[in-house]
Amino acid sequence: FRVQTLPLWEEGKSSDTQKWSSLEHKGPYFPPEYEPLPDNICFNYDGQPVKLSPVTEEIATFYAKMLDHEYTSKEVFQNNFFCDWREEMTKEERKLIKTLSKCDFSQIHKYFVEKSEERKNMTKEEKQVLKEEASRLMEEYGYCLLDGHREKIGNFKLEPPGLFRGRGEHPKMGKLKKRIQPEDVTINCSQDSKIPAPPAGHRWKRVQHDNTVTWLASWLENIHGRPKYIMLNPSSKLKGEKDWQKYETARRLKMKVDSIRKQYRRDWTSREMKIRQRGVAIYFIDKLALRAGNEKDDESADTVGCCSLRVEHITLHRRLDAQEHVVEFDFLGKDSIRYYNKVPVEKQVFKNLKLFIKHKDPEDDLFDRITTVKLNKTLNESMPGLTAKVFRTFNASTTLQDQLNKLTTGKILSYNRANRAVAILCNHQRAAPKTFERSMQLLQEKIQKKKEQIEEAKKELKEAKKAHKDAPSDKSKKLLEKKEKAVQRLGEQLKKLQLQETDREENKVIALGTSKLNYLDPRISVAWCKKHQVPIEKIYNKTQRDKFAWAIDMTDENFQF
């Protein structure tokens, strides 16, 4: 028995590091074995049909399936693929197949296009069978038993082999992602639980019983040699509590942020360069919601965050568009998403930036005296648990709360607007939907139609007015009122459509999902829904409601972030 007097973040290590006391599961689900192509489907080399060994053929199908994608035309992709492919070939195949451009995958490609077509054209019954099969799988492998509770697993299926794509200009694009064997997989579960059985004829790499970690299984992916894990679904208690804790940390920052801001402003004039750099970096992280920006190796796409910004990523403008001390940012961030922003900054920041870039080449680090580790150490001293990413959570949630407090209408569109403000702050982008132009056009046609209807209704109203004036009667009065109402109703409908149009237009390249799922304290949204009697289903779909069950459960309408 222990009375909990310390706040979560100061609790002793033992309770902080132990993640469960019992864990039982079925192990990962392995993707089906490779099914060789039918004999009539042929790979051709230099105009001649070649029957490939199963291993070589499988890899060929990976490439063939991707043929419509633009990236198969990239040199890096082709070279990586061809190199890895040749390594898996038999001696004879390797001797024969020497040039990718002589490889003809078109039959294989066509075969898979037809197959996917067939799948699309399946009957309802056939689809039903598949669905049942999937739910059986989910039932068997999709859940674990954690501390006696049945919890959903996030990704119980192992990733199938294929060709690595990566995001942006990734130097490893096209490399072969190998099939994971049971012998590659480490199982984590409790000692006294039923140990999952490896597939027949195989054994696990290892079975361990480590309750200081939350994963159920892990393996090393061969592209970067980094571990991957099977973990719980966000709806689980374990993840939910962690999520709650994250927002509580952000709320503690809210109490502390004034003094932290004062401190980093003082740091701008420090005698020590590293302290000045740190002060400016934290300012960027706070003001612009930049990510920390860990160092990266050159085996991945060239992207940066705050600490890894280079001189070439900023341009300083003494004046720009009637503003003073403007910093123009232009760099690729996480997932190679472009960050482009022109920001007026404090004069002292501007001065410092000038100093930081002095005598440097474009490809030199802007902040050469600091690292994310040092920066986070400083932040942690200001407030326990504080790291760079907490600022993103804090600023995102604060923005949502402020916006919702400002907009009092309680309409979904207002909520989306607030959500959008956050997404813009965090630079959450998406590719414009393929159907965007078309759906926009459809909406505009609808609006046009509505306008015509209004014209018509107005005309009718005018006539009714005249009729009522000429020969007033109960009937004419009623008609007049009816027409007035019709005009009003149509007007409202038009307004709604136009609002929808703006909403959609503004959302064209902005992704709302990421902030909703990862940055916005769900209690803000739950409270807003309660206050305005908006059903929570309008804001959160089923998955989201499951993930935020903890917040839906505990929050009343008075919650403020």
Place this chain on the structure above:
DNA sequence: CTACTGACTTGCCATAACCTTA
């Protein structure tokens, strides 16, 4: 300090599932 590893969160996208409309 740096380099490296491991565990966990965050992020965009393709496609499946669903829903509306002609």
Place this chain on the structure above:
DNA sequence: TAAGGTTATGGCAAGTCAGTAG
């Protein structure tokens, strides 16, 4: 009832950050 559009879900890549060894 199929076509076409929209939304939900799964997939997996790519970040963050702590810990450890040297």
